[in-house]
Amino acid sequence: MSLLTHLLACLLGMGSWVSINGLWVELPLVVPQVPEGWYLPSYLSVLIQTANVGPLVVTLVHRFRPGALNEAAVIYVIISVGTVASFLLGFLWKETVVVAGAPRSLALLALTFFLAAVDCTSSVTFLPFMMRLKPHFLTTYYIGEGVSGLLPALVALMQGVGVVRCINATQPKDGLSNSSVTFDLQAQYQPAHFSAEAFFFFLSAMMLVCLVAFVLLNHHPAVARQHPSSGRTTGAEQKPHKDRKCVEQRPMMSPCGPDGQKRRSGFGSGVYGCLEVVFIFGVLAWVNALTNTVLPSVQSYSCMPYGNRAYHLSASLAAVSNPLACFVALFLPLRSLLLMGALTVLGSAVGAYIMAMAAFSPCPLLVHVSSGSVLIVLAWVVCVLTLSYVKVMIGVILRDEGHSALVWCGAVVQLGSLLGAVTMFPLVSVYGFFSSGDPCSTTCP
Template identity: 75%
Template sequence: MSLLTHLLSCLFGLGSWVSINGLWVELPLIVPQIPEGWFLPSYLSVLIQMANVGPLFVTLMHRFKPGVLNEAAVVYVIIALGTVASFLLGFLWKETLVVAGAPRSVALLVLTFFLATVDCTSSVTFLPFMMRLQPQYLTSYFIGEGVSGLLPAMVALIQGVGVVRCVNATQSTNQTSNATSELQAQYQPANFSAEEFFFFLSAMMLVCLAAFILLNYHPSVARENPNSRYTNGVKQKAQRGRKWAEQKPMMEPYGQKKPKSSFGSGSYSWLQVSYIFVVLGWANALTNVVLPSVQSYSCLPYGNNAYHLSASLAAVANPLACFIAMFLPIRSLVLMGVLTVCGSAVGAFIMSMAVLSPCPLLVHDSAGAVIIVLSWVLFVLTLSYVKVMIGLILRDEGHSALVCCGAVVQLGSLLGAATMFPLVSVFGFFSSGDPCNTRCP
């Protein structure tokens, strides 16, 4: 194993979702300065799902025109597009145009759509690219993918985004009664501007581009992978087929064993393949959309510190799960099911606290804050490990399996968004808590 290749794989994975993750954590700073206000998160959710046209196109090309799509060129294009779009956001995010008689942040929305297209398409292009490297480097890629959420969150914390100070505010019920005092949430000014943050995101995409170039052309990577030219998986698949045909008589001297299915290497039956993809879609729906959409509702009633701790430690839990998988690369379908059930149970608890907001269980007790923070860490840790397990399994099944993996990741996120968007943004099913005042019996 090469430490350089591990590092490059991690930096390559960093570019997968860093742009959109960065945009989400910057919302508290952006929202007060644009005409859309807090309707912007709803618009972003719709734009991100519309951006699934990118992975849909790539998946259909693999299905009906295998070998025609030059995936290396696609990776170069989407990384370059993400770099340029992030850079332009630094100049244009506050600019507005009058549309239908009202000012709209057209530049922000259009550039966000491009960023979402880049990140969504990375699911069906970055993962298949990792097929040309040794299997152990896929875990490093997943670590980088986890860091793509952690790094923007850490920078936003340094920036001071969303930091609240509770100050006394006087409130009078009538002219004759005494004034009553309550705490009022006051957001602190940022340490540096949103423009500088977007330039940072653009720099991270450049780092991803440099890592991709080195993974393609660096001599040490080429020496470790003699057939390292990126060929859409066609050449590698043919070579694996010839090698398997040569070794098979020696491995099975007493007769040939029929493959369980025509999927990948045939190691799994169609029932097992369906099970793997259902778990993959479910885990990504929960971790990418369903639970993050209610994180503030589940945490803010316990205080602003609980909210920030849950967001920060959950972001750490993702790459931590990938790091654990590097040393414990288990592929057990039974363990996958057990971890999925456990993670889903913890997610159900978090969802129930969000439903009970602004008065969840133990809201007046410090133990409540500890429990909700640990719940978020455990939820992300278990399901992130499940996603890495599935990635390792599908990597063994070949290039097409990893393309399907990326497509199912996006499909799960799409179904999760279609479920949560009306509940959160249309019907107002959840009630937000006040980080400074708890009004519960």
């Protein structure tokens, strides 16, 4: 019956970010029908980062009043709010209200804030909840978290979001006569196979599935047998839980130890020194800043100059790479800090190449050569694959360090995402540092 627990853990992870990920992939259909136009993504970025007030409150409660927060109750509330908000979005996303003399999508923005609060708070509640299960189920949870980005992307692909057809556009040159014309290719977006309303109802159904999965994780007898305290355990399994009461009931920075003595560091079980703790959390913040905000904000700039096919391949394969990395980590849960650092350097170097191509847009390197398209798609796959594996490695490490370590893990994930968004928002939306490429025609020297 451990397969059932794996499935439920995966479905719980899927519900962590499925709403916001789904909203982002649906933007090409939403933007043309709302008064904010293409300023909407900028507004949504600000709302999502504002919603970090949720994880901030949860983290502060865990820090100053350990054990006072009922995580199960909080998770029930946030999943229910996410389900209702996604459902209401299907009815209200096009509704406008006049604010300061101009129409605004007030319902869309308000419901997005609630969805963002749900997803951000999941980072500091779902992970600590996974402490109730055996360690290998945490990797399954990360697979589900990867699916939360993959599944909406696949549904949007079936819906036909962002599919472009290049058509010939013949126009009189300088408006003089029909005998003097210019021939050009223009991008024409194809109509979707089903509506945005249906897509939002699908997101609501996914949140409902997550809610059912959480209920079963709490109450199904087969899941209870997968708790660390149930069944027979080996000596290696008993050691991490020897001082579970101390680890789980005190803040992560507590000096509590198995014999009442102060450990060489106040982090979790005391296995890691202070510099190692700083390294782990520094890498966690850096990796999440790259994968959650920095690189996604320039994906279209880095890929679109190479053509619509390169853009869709990079988006689709990158979405697949996330759960694939988690699946690999299920069988190879390595804890080497040296390997973590090497993979972070590799993923960051590939990410720097992606950023450089975005900065050179609409004329990046090898823009008119097929190898350029292959390189940019491969770069996205390698970058997401390596950095996603690093995130799982850190999750596995912190899982062994106790409940409070996973709370701080979620908090640092959101902090890294916030810093990435604060950095990229002015570059993309205020100063216009990046220029879009035309998927049908790009004139470069």
